[in-house]
Amino acid sequence: MRIVLSSTLALLVGMGTALAFPTAEVPTSEAAYVAKVKTAAPEEIVAKATIVMTQDGKERSLQTGNNGFTCFIAGDGTPLCGDEAGIAWFKAIGSKSDPPNKIGFIYMLAGDTGTTNHDPYQKETHQHWVQTGPHVMIVGPMVREMSGYPRSADVADPTQPYVMYPGTKYEHLMLPVTAAK
Ligand SMILES: [Cu+2]
Numbered sequence: 001m002r003i004v005l006s007s008t009l010a011l012l013v014g015m016g017t018a019l020a021f022p023t024a025e026v027p028t029s030e031a032a033y034v035a036k037v038k039t040a041a042p043e044e045i046v047a048k049a050t051i052v053m054t055q056d057g058k059e060r061s062l063q064t065g066n067n068g069f070t071c072f073i074a075g076d077g078t079p080l081c082g083d084e085a086g087i088a089w090f091k092a093i094g095s096k097s098d099p100p101n102k103i104g105f106i107y108m109l110a111g112d113t114g115t116t117n118h119d120p121y122q123k124e125t126h127q128h129w130v131q132t133g134p135h136v137m138i139v140g141p142m143v144r145e146m147s148g149y150p151r152s153a154d155v156a157d158p159t160q161p162y163v164m165y166p167g168t169k170y171e172h173l174m175l176p177v178t179a180a181k
Pocket residue numbers: 108112135136137
């Protein structure tokens with residue numbers, strides 16, 4: 001049963017890569033929530049990750065993991081899985097605080113729902129809008145020392161690596177990937 005479900009999921013992820021970005025929906029049923037979370041990272045990562053769901057302002061774990069990764073669906077509908085420093089970085093954006101001085105890693109293999117690339121808090125303006133398909137992210141203040149990546153507010157080609165939120169304390173490296181076969 002598990003094997004059948006897994007291959008179905010792999011097929012769906014593969015199709016999603018070619019066709020679509022994630023929806024803005026944050027499912028309210030556990031089953032639908034977990035199904036969407038599973039599109040964020042490789043199956044073997046999600047299987048051993050902690051899965052967190054926020055409902056009515058309360059966080060609760062749907063699954064307790066042991067590989068250091070935590071998966072959830074962001075408020076804008078983007079599913080993600082990050083390591084400890086990656087999640088701390090992501091939460092710092094949410095609370096408008098300084099991100100920890102650590103390198104973090106985040107999977108967004110379903111793609112994202114788009115953002116304003118000059119400022120994470122200006123989404124309603126749609127200025128400098130960029131939407132990225134399946135990608136992983138390297139985050140943390142040290143990323144600004146990585147050279148050789150486009151740092152323009154207007155992203156010419158989001159299928160290639162670029163720096164998101166350049167020049168802000170939340171700048172990070174976006175690395176598009178293609179679906180695993
Ligand atoms: Cu991302």
